Amino acid sequence: RQLDAALIEALASPAEPTGAAIVYAPTRKTTEAEAARLVQGGWRAAGYHAGLSGSVRESVSRDFASGELDVVVATNAFGMGIDRADVRAVVHLAPPGSVEAYYQEVGRAGRDDAPAIGLLLVSPGDLAQRRALLERDAESGAADPELLRHKWNLFLELMRWAEGGSCRHDAILRYFGDDEETLAGCGHCDVCTELARDPDVDPEAVTLIVRKALSAVARIHGRFGLSAATSLLRGKEDDRLAWSGLTRTPTFGILANEPEEWLQRVLRRCVTAGWVDFSGGERPLAVLTEPGAAVMRGDRAARLLLPPRNLPRAASTRKPRARAAPAVDAPNAAGRALFDALRRHRLEVSRSERVPPYVVATDRALRDIAAIRPKNKLELEEAHGIGPAKVKRYGAGLLGVVRHHLDLGAADDDAPNPSDPRRSSP
Template identity: 60%
Template sequence: MHDQVASLQAAGVPATFLASTLDSDELRQRMRDIARGAYKLVYVAPERLTHGGFRGLLSRIEVPLVAVDEAHCISEWGHDFRPEYMQIGEFIRSLPGETMVLACTATATPIVRDEVLAKLHLGAKTPQIVRGFARPNLRLRAVEAGRPADRRAAVDELLRQTLGRPGSDSGAAIVYAPTRKITEQEAARLHKLGWKCQAYHAGLRGELRETVQKAFSAGALEVVVATNAFGMGIDRADVRAVIHWGPPGSIEAYYQEVGRAGRDGEPAWGLMIYSSQDLPLRRRLLEYDIDGRAPDPEVVEHKWGMFLELIRWAESGTCRHDAILRYFGDEAELLEGCGHCDVCEALGDGQESEFDDEQTTLIVRKALSGVARIHWTYGLTAAVKLLVGADDPRLQRGGLDRTTTFGVLSEFPEHWVKKLLHRCVAAGWVEFSPGDRPLAVLSETGRAVMKAERPARIVLPSTDLPERRARSRERKPSTDGTELDAAAQALFEHLRAHRLEVSKVEEVPPYVVASDRTLREVALLRPKSLHELQQAHGIGPTKAQRYGEGLLDVVREFG
């Protein structure tokens, strides 16, 4: 707030901010100045709305506009929910006279935007201006690397590519690490290699955090290794790379963090490193007690779903940028292939899909049958061993080496089958049991896919085997099965409006009614019955009974 107000004042706009960092005399003086109309803009944190004196002041003056920045924080189902944002809607209602409301965010999916409308008491027809998600100057990459040594090598390689050598004055990089321990270890390692580098996390003293942030903004540091506590207010233009040591919790969190690179419009790189261990680890983290209380199961499942969407993105065979734009509902800016993410570069030689729909379905059903064999008994690695027909004592003890499933995917290498099962997890067909020793579990949806009761819409991993490659001279865009044509996109918007109205009537978050992915699949499938509706992701018998007829009515009315 301090920086924004300083910029406005330098431009001749009378503005101020109220914050707990001000002493009581200064705070009272600014309140008096607000009362006499000395300012055009006043910046406050949402916590300020709990102060009776501030709310009393605003009840006596004209407030023609309330602007809510970082509006995604209003959504309980978003990636960065903050309880203090929940009171903004009631505060706006309490203001006298007519008040215009502007809500801004850089990372809101359609479902989060709908919840923002609901919490601010705005109607479904409220104009939503969606643009600016596309960042085509970012070169996005996702690589699988399980061992710490491999992750360090990936970090070093990208730093060399983007910044050259330490001290070359070629810009800066941010490395996001999942824990404070890794943050400090990696910062020490990079410093030893010669980089001007420091660590940043919430466990450091406030003065040290401020020193690191100011040094980075001023250009005195080349690299900061940080947890996600680092970033708010960072606006350094020459950040050439943002590296994620491990995956964050969602596509929203990822895109917000990687978006700190390349703000000068010049090419910049985003690298996300992930591995098979990230899936059960994330699940355990979501299930940990918070202040001695077990987390809300619905919130756990939703956040798990958000994480799986990120893994689907990492594992997918479609342009990185286009997949993100579709996720945020920004169809207008689709690039039809950015040409410089790792997927587009891999497709640059004209490689077509290696598998047709029939082959994909058969391979997926075989893979799921392997999980069904070890259901609630072993972890995912055992399923891989079973499918490739590996010599494994666990399988032998359980007699699984004598089943018809043993070696059913033996024509593929073990690492490929492991990737395939990761994609099955991301698709929601395979799940993990809770606890420190997560077991692989076939979900109800996965069982339906295995039995051919539901389609296996998935992009299989590339085999990189020359004999399986099909080539053509003309590049063909890859797909993740979620593209909407103009008619389907229009139906999706009608379904969104219906979801918002239902959520208001039932006083539940829009996600409880249906996710964006569900509505997209309904728009593609155009079901005519409750049975057909249940072919869409996330629609089981209970949800079909509760919300199905309403969704079908929208489809029928749309024609």
């Protein structure tokens, strides 16, 4: 099993472990089962989840911090306040809720600056499982539908990152808007090591496919989505391509022999690599970024791990009972007003601290804040690119803008309407 292999690689052996590990499980049942299995394998392990009594949770936290336990299998309830420096591995048995959550949890490994392992296990049922959990919250009335829709989109961002194909380190930096800090390959993640060691990877062949794929994006730049780029590469009949004249271009059918699903995955990996982006609202339009144009022209290396062509199929083709995720609505007038207020606040903060505005928060983060209207710091972390560090530094100001905006809205609602015929005369 991959978990067992990761523990052996990181900690050497249960008898004389060289550090500690945290294993995140998706459910309480899995947490207890995996903890029991590891104990049987000789590890000093214990489970931790919110369903345990407070005294048990406190005992597990204390024993892990003191070194009495080497492995804790937990739900995401574990980790806050735990600062053990010799954590050599953080393993996720299933994807957490967002890139932000994964970044925070995997960051608990290697705090002593020694090498550590971060392993995220992904399976075909993860999307359906996460969707079912969110819908269960919606049906019970435990969460606002807008917040649930936002959480679903955050989970999809994580799955796109997991799809990968480009350096994990650089992809996370781009996600948080830190493009200038990218390394063009960290040399340590699974993608970088695979690109370095796989003798079957032909850099010239990869470059040719990537440049052809990006040429299709350049053709449909700002006009259509990625499905049109896939049709263009396949030479597939498509009304959009016909009336726009793209069927007469050299790109039409340039990768006709490649499977459609495989080409879609290649294009998604180009998105993760930062070569393709989206503009527009409810119907995102694909655009070629400046780095993508450089790769297409051959001015920049196409460091990408292509997806496997022979994809394993699930044993059952029965679809889970889950509704499709609704598209994120365009902001209404109130949402736009809050977004503008947040931008003004960001400009004031950036000028006072003499930093670029995106350091405080990106436009995408501000749009998310305007959509979910967080009431506290925990809800604020649901916004794209807003992690614990930014919440600590800028959270009070951002929440203050939201509160002020909501107070103004409430005052407007309470004010008498001059055109209301029921309004009495003075």
